[in-house]
Amino acid sequence: MNPFIEIITQPDNIAIVIMIIMVSFFMAWAFQQAFENDRRLAAGLPVEGENDNFVDTFKPLVRIELIIALVVMVGLTIWSIAIDAPLEEIANPTITPNPAKAPWYFLGLQELLVYFDPWLAGVVLPSLIVVGLLAIPYIDINPKGNGYYTFAERKYAIIIFSFGFFVLWLLLIVIGVFFRGPGWLWYWPWQEWDHARVVFEPTKDLTSVIGIDSRSIPGIIIGGIVVVSYLVGGMVAPYLYWKKNNPELLKQLGMVRYITITFLFVTMMSIPIKMILRLVFLVKYVWIIPWFGGINF
């Protein structure tokens, strides 16, 4: 069978196909309503739902809840009749499957392991995702766009969130599910999985590109300068820019919010940067600290 068909028809992966369809549909619906409201706002009209009347809970709301519940129940029942949950061989610690994959919703994080060491990819970055999500209501001080779909009134918030959700979370999951085979090597959907395949990718560290051993003292210092200046530079640059062009915004944000926003943003953007470094330039580490049990960036 075509390996692509084989992968997407694996019982557990059907959930991901359903997810892709549902997420695409609701993404389109959200943005369609956002642009519709933007047109109304531009024309000075009220946004949808602004002049809502009240209706009884019993029965209009109760009725629609019941209908949705029935639809969901019927859908899940059909899914359960049509497709059986997988059950593999009994657990055996001596036989390691290749690839050994985490549950699908964690495959984005597992994909991060290609680009970051486990303490970052598996512990620090997931924690920062949770912290970042919790922080959203407190760092987004834009009072507009509260309670209705809009894009024009909160462009940056929506762009950043969408990048995180659709690219860094969902796209990495899709890559982990459909494009990673034995040895966590990249397989195109039309390629057959080959367990004997060995790819010799001579990855290097950033400083070895310019001929300095990344584990030597000069290499460590240069790597440190690069990482620290990325972090500090990324956090200071917007300050300088806004101070000149939009000092009012800085005043409204305040120092704590400013630091939180820029730190989370710089950390988030380090993921695509590290991915490009690794995939395009075959750079594995930017900064190696060989002490304390090894802290590598």
Place this chain on the structure above:
Amino acid sequence: MKRLPEITDKVKKNLIWKSIFRRDYRNTIRDRAQAVFGNVFLHLHPVQVRESAVKLRFTWGMGGITFFAFIILVITGVVLMFYYHPSVDQAYTDIKDLEFQVPYGVILRNLHRWGAHFMVIVVMIHMFRVFMTGSYKAPRQFNWGIGVFLLVLTFLLSFTGYLTPWDQLGFWAITVGTNMGAATPFLGYQGPFSEFLHITPYNDIRFALLGGAQVGGNALLRSYIWHCVAIPLVSIILMFVHFWRVRKDGGISKPQK
């Protein structure tokens, strides 16, 4: 058929019926309100809601669908527990029994597994909707935070359930997942700084998660208890808070300009 009104009358004038339904339903404003606040399940709702709450366009019903998926999972999960022993010797054969011996056992297990996948999907879409409508903004900041914890708990519920069939899929998924615990800075034996705290494979976070240095019987028991008791309890408490705060923060969010 002439006697049908007589029969309904008899049923409704009956002492038992009257003890259950205190009053007749006459489709008056008062009775429609009474139907909501006189019912323990419906009184989660206000008596009246804004039109947007009834239209699918705005909320997509995603929060409610997530809750409904949770209910399906609780019900199928409880039934599954009748057929399951969380021990290395029996877990796998119990699942095989579900497949070949228990009437409708296959559909029962399928419903639980696909329901779990479904819940993970819809809870993410729910979060996306709340973000896109800006519904986390004042006065709903705190409830967004509760929602973030519920999202994490949904992932953990699904993750802990992965091991229970005790097959290769679950075993290695949990091995891969909990290996991350070993990489925790300070508290995992492979993580940075752990040497200062004398952390070994036998006293680190991963050991605490698994009840051992590798996935075994203790890990199966632990994941079972987390999955069936501990995380659902915490989730239910947070759901109470989540739903309560939706009401207290003014119901489904409305345009505030």
